[in-house]
Amino acid sequence: MDDSWTIEALLNSALSKRDDFRVVGYCSDVSVAAEMIKRLMPDIVIIDLCMAYLDGAALLNAIRDLGQVCKIIVSDHSARNALLTTKLVEAGAAACLAKSDLVNDAAAFFDRVNDAAARLGSQDRHYLGTFGGKAYKSFTPGAAGTAGFPRPVDEQRRLRRISGKRLANSVAERQFDLITRHVAKVTAYPTCLLTFIDEDTQWIKSSVGFGIKSTPRDQAICNYTISQGGAFVVVDMAADTRFAANPLVTHGPVIRSYAGHPVLGADGVIVGALCVIDNRVRTVSSHVLDQLAGMAAIVGELIDQRPLLAA
Structure with missing residues (x-):
């Protein structure tokens, strides 16, 4: 049974209790999700591997060339299957977490997400996840830009x-x-x-x-x-x-x-x-x-x- 809507609800509940993540957008399929990720270039992307309207593995493959984006797979299947985990990592996943981790200890779940991002050198915490066919981006407001304002390179x-x-x-x-x-x-x-x-x-x-x-x-x-x-x-x-x-x-x-x-x-x-x-x-x-x-x-x-x- 696909439980993406349950995971979405759990994720939103967990995010609502944290100051470092805010939901700002959504999409409906692999191509739209990939395009949104490429436009917004978040630091972190969290992908539910099995969803009603979005193939998580296909999305991972579509953005595998975005080396600066930390890609997190959430799936109890990958958590129990070492071979599947290996394949997902080879496809660009920085970490594979179990959905049960989100249910049992949300704080530890997000700590592991942030640890994976830190290994890629991310400083600010931007988040773009795809659950139940929707994609979300959020960010932690940082100090960058508080003095003056940015100017284009040209x-x-x-x-x-x-x-x-x-x-x-x-x-x-x-x-x-x-x-x-x-x-x-x-x-x-x-x-x-x-x-x-x-x-x-x-x-x-x-x-x-x-x-x-x-x-x-x-x-x-x-x-x-x-x-x-x-x-x-x-x-x-x-x-x-x-x-x-x-x-x-x-x-x-x-x-x-x-x-x-x-x-x-x-x-x-x-x-x-x-x-x-x-x-x-x-x-x-x-x-x-x-x-x-x-x-x-x-x-x-x-x-x-x-x-x-x-x-």
């Missing part, structure tokens, strides 16, 4: 592109407004923003449900989105030391959860970010990430079509 090239494309302003443009309106509707988020960041200002080029037109750059959550080059998700800003004191979190408009995707030109230069935000803690589904990625690509193409003017 910062100067990025700034020249924003200046040349005349994007450093909050002048409304219908093509962008149609996109933010669409994203807000299909993701069911109350707020969607398209932002462009210059040297010291975040310009909100288009927005739904947000009255602010610009912010100082050091308040821009989108700094993290444009710096890491992939989807950036924070389930609870107030619980993350990077953002807990941000005026946009502590005062109006009180941003609590965030999901963003960078806007890239055809040559890979990141010029902006498309994001959705809410004033409550909420999970982020693969549907939301897919919509952000797809519409961010469209914004990138629209920007590519604009003339590049001399600075």
Whole structure:
């Protein structure tokens, strides 16, 4: 009998009692789970080997090349079968734990998870697990980023592109407004923003449900989105030391959860970010990430079509 839903409930119960893990997303099959893992690049992935909608071994194989991601298999079968455990380790599993371990001693279970991650040199604890056909990512807020903010490696090239494309302003443009309106509707988020960041200002080029037109750059959550080059998700800003004191979190408009995707030109230069935000803690589904990625690509193409003017 497949007990994935029971394990999911047990896992969520155990996670709810810990401060170092928070659920933020889900998906439905191997390909979607693998894509989400590759986008978010968590430190730790926990995979239930036998699930109703997701083949754990197939997922492990799909992400075996992600050497920096600690992959944990949870299965009573592997715990009792040395040959199976050997095969899973050869396929990239850092550890194989029994489901009964989670039931009998959850603290020891997570200690073993963290020990496996430590062997790979992980410092922050990010978690992305797949149970019952769902995938979850969480993180432990760390000290990194509390001083200042991250900057993209191609910062100067990025700034020249924003200046040349005349994007450093909050002048409304219908093509962008149609996109933010669409994203807000299909993701069911109350707020969607398209932002462009210059040297010291975040310009909100288009927005739904947000009255602010610009912010100082050091308040821009989108700094993290444009710096890491992939989807950036924070389930609870107030619980993350990077953002807990941000005026946009502590005062109006009180941003609590965030999901963003960078806007890239055809040559890979990141010029902006498309994001959705809410004033409550909420999970982020693969549907939301897919919509952000797809519409961010469209914004990138629209920007590519604009003339590049001399600075």
